[in-house]
Amino acid sequence: MSLFNVDYDVIVVGGGHAGSEAAAAAANMGSKTLLITMSLQNIAQMSCNPAMGGIAKGQIVREIDALGGYSGIVSDQTAIQFKMLNQSKGPAMWSPRVQSDRMRFSETWRLMLEGTPNLDFYQDMVTGLLVENYKIIGVRTSLGIEIKAKAVILTNGTFLNGLIHIGEKQFGGGRAGEGASFGITENLVALGFESGRMKTGTPPxxxxxxxxxxxxxxxxxxxxxxxxxxxxxxxxxxxxxxxxxxxxxxxxxxxxxxxxxxxxxxxxxxxxxxxxxxxxxxxxxxxxxxxxxxxxxxxxxxxxxxxxxxxxxxxxxxxxxxxxxxxxxxxxxxxxxxxxxYAIEYDYFPPIQLKHTLETKLVGGLYFAGQINGTTGYEEAASQGLMAGMNAHLKVNEKEPFILRRDEAYIGVLIDDLITKGTEEPYRMFTSRAEYRTLLRQDNADFRLTPLSYELGLASKERMQRMDIKQSKSESFVNFFKETSVTLAEANPILEAKESSLMTQPDKMFKVFSRPQIELSDILKFEKVQEFIEEHDLDMEIIEQAEIQVKYSGYIEKERNNADKLTRLEDVRIPENFDYDKIKSLSYESKEKFKKIRPISISQASRISGVTPTDISILLIHMGR
Known part of the structure; x- marks a missing residue:
């Protein structure tokens, strides 16, 4: 009798940050999921630094949480220190970071996964993939066991042919004290995938x-x-x-x-x-x-x-x-x-071989997430795992894929960068990579993403209700500033103390608050503001959210308009099997890159390195635009 007498909807290979989020997402959406890892004792292990978040990475953790992932909850429950970085700059740059209890972090992740319905576990090494007609049908383990599945997500981290270096000594390993994984790279290369090597390191x-x-x-x-x-x-x-x-x-x-x-x-x-x-x-x-x-x-x-x-x-x-x-x-x-x-070298697969869903272009139902795609960092890995898990479930159930745009999430920027531009060095996220970072703040990730995830069935009803209440209270507070006037007697003493020009006639509080010299602490001195806060039971999260909406309204509106222009280009879709060879006026470089990357929209095509505005114009004309 076989250990596995059922077929799974989704198999996740690897129990790191990407694998853990992938397994949780697929299972919570209803897919019968199996997580296979070489060590059940080291699920979601913090292989390097014992911290989550940081510059741009903190925004990603907030986005994972807003979508219904586990990383934010586990980080909070195992935190030993919290810092909001970059507070001397504008709110688009604020980035939360926690120092974590490394042992408790891994333990909490495992217990949360064990409490997730539809999720099974198995400890073994996956050494090969089962593929028929370039469609995934399961995996093979080191014990020779074949397990069938409709979708497989590879999240192998630094384990694929991992090689550890300390001085002149070198030995196989996926991280300190754990062996490397063998077989998958060779299997993928035989199928036609392109692979490469990257390295990372860790301190004593x-x-x-x-x-x-x-x-x-x-x-x-x-x-x-x-x-x-x-x-x-x-x-x-x-x-x-x-x-x-x-x-x-x-x-x-x-x-x-x-x-x-x-x-x-x-x-x-x-x-x-x-x-x-x-x-x-x-x-x-x-x-x-x-x-x-x-x-x-x-x-x-x-x-x-x-x-x-x-x-x-x-x-x-x-x-x-x-x-x-x-x-x-x-x-x-x-x-x-x-x-x-020590330093560690490992195999990765250039991510231009993926679709926006993180499904491979070559093998249907096969997804890559995390360091296998050339990224570095727990947060980058976890976000990819979450998206791969969601999309694997959607594909298995023949539903539309879930793709985040660059103006919707840092996660959207990350994935678009990977599959459009590729990477030849370990990719990490920075605020500078996001052209719409004023929209993609850490404070509003729930407004941006929870409704999308709730509609798909991942974000819980409780999460959606909490977001609705927060949004409603925040909007009412902003409207209060727009509708409420202040007198000269109320405002001028505060303006004078802040060395801001005095008012000559009563004005709306929104306009006063918008002045760069005026801070939240100044506005809270107004008796009308305090009365509104008490009457509507506003907590500091809502107060700070409203403050940002007021003080940065001009920047936010401008960026939203720019993002809307991008969205119009995203809506100009390029057919999957579009024949670029028939457009003779395209440059040779652009033509070759279009054929290799297969962009899904004019917007994505314009972001490919080496593609010129002239080539985009030619493409638009050819498509009747």
Whole structure:
């Protein structure tokens, strides 16, 4: 009798951040789902830094939560510190970040998945895919077991032919203490897929009991911390753990240079490309030779553990070189190392081989999500997993796919960048990648995405009702500012104190609040405002949302108009099997890229690297536009 005598709707291969979100999404939407992972004890493991969110990444976590994913809830429930980054800038740049308890994070993810209906688990290595006529029908494991499914999502992280480097030593592995995965790459290449190699790295982990924190700068969390999830199932932290900051020095750099001749990166043993914006310490010393020090963030791995993550000291130098250099860092004079840093090389598949749904163009029903697509970061991976899980369920049930536009979500920007432009280095999200970032703020992800997800059956009724109430109260507060007048006696004392020009006649509160010198704390001094807040029971989330709508209304409206122009081009669809060869006036480069990427709209075609405005005009004319 077989272990599996039923066919699954969706099989998810890999239990990292992408796989966990994919499995939860497909199962919660109603698909009979199987999650296969090489280690059930390490589901959603934080392989690198013990944190979620950050610049642009925090917006992604908020979007995952708004869509009904689990990452925001798990992050809140296991947070040890919360910070809203970039608050000195405009709200489009504000980015939430939590420091997490790494062990509790993985445990909470597993328990949430185990509590998800329609979801089964199996621990084994998937070594091959079952494909008939370029359509997926299941997977084969290392035990030779064949499991049938209508859709398969590959979320293999850094495990595909993973190779770990520490100095001159190298050994197979997907991450420290875990073996690599073999077979899938070879299977995909045989089917016609193009593959490549990437690398990433991680710092040493050290014993916090051996550090002298009195020599370091404390890095506390926010005084009034917020949280990720829009739901009330999580609460902001009332107690937080401090991180700390110290610095390298010329002595540290000299000690590290002593090992450069044995560095796998400089010696040429690592030929693949690593993350541009998260370089190793040896790469920073080499590239920024004029700097005599670099920041080191000392981050606890949990509430009770003494394990410390040495953020900013990613390295693959020999372990004795790492240790000697660490002991020369201020506060690390007596450091004890739990494990050295290392670099890891792994297989990935250039994402231009995917559709916007993350389904492969070559094999129907096969989806890729996470680092297999060339991305780096838990948040980027989780968002892809969520979208792949949703679309796999929709395809199995013969429903329309779910695709987010660039003006709807950072997730839409991420996926569009990947499949339109591809990537030759680990891709990470930044606010600068989003041309409509004023629309895509972390505070309004629920307004943007929850109604879409609720309609598809993923976002819960509770989530939708909470969003409706928040939106209604926010809009009424904004209308209050538009409709309520203030007298000279009420406004001028505040304007004078803020060195803003005085009013000469009564005016609407909206106009007064729009002045750049006037802040929320000033507006809250108006008795009428306080009365409205109390009467309508407005919490700080709604008050801040209304503040943004008032103070940045001009920017928001302008960006919305620009986005609407983009949407009109998105609506000009290009047939799937469009014959570009028959358009003789197209440039050779554009023609070849159109044929390879197969853009689905004129808007996507215009974003392909190397495509000229002239070629877009020719395409529009040919399509009768």
């Amino acid at each position: 982990r050290v014993d916090g009991r051996s550090l002298d924190y009195s020599k370091m700068e404390p890095q506390p969390g926010d005084v009034n911390p917020s949280k990720f999830s829009y739901l009330d199932v999580t609460k902001p932290l009332t107690v937080q753990r401090d991180c700390h900051m110290t610095y390298t020095s010329p002595l540290v750099h000299d000690l590290l240079r002593e090992g450069f001749d044995r560095s796998p990166m400089f010696a040429g043993r690592i030929k693949s490309i690593g993350p541009r914006y998260c370089p190793s310490i040896e790469d920073k010393i080499n590239r920024f030779a004029d700097k005599d020090r670099h920041q080191i963030f000392v981050e606890p791995e949990g509430w009770n553990t003494c394990e410390i993550y040495v953020n900013g000291f990613s390295t693959s130098l020999p372990e004795e070189v790492q240790f000697k250099a660490l002991r020369s860092v201020v506060g690390f004079e007596n450091v004890k190392v739990f494990r050295p840093g």
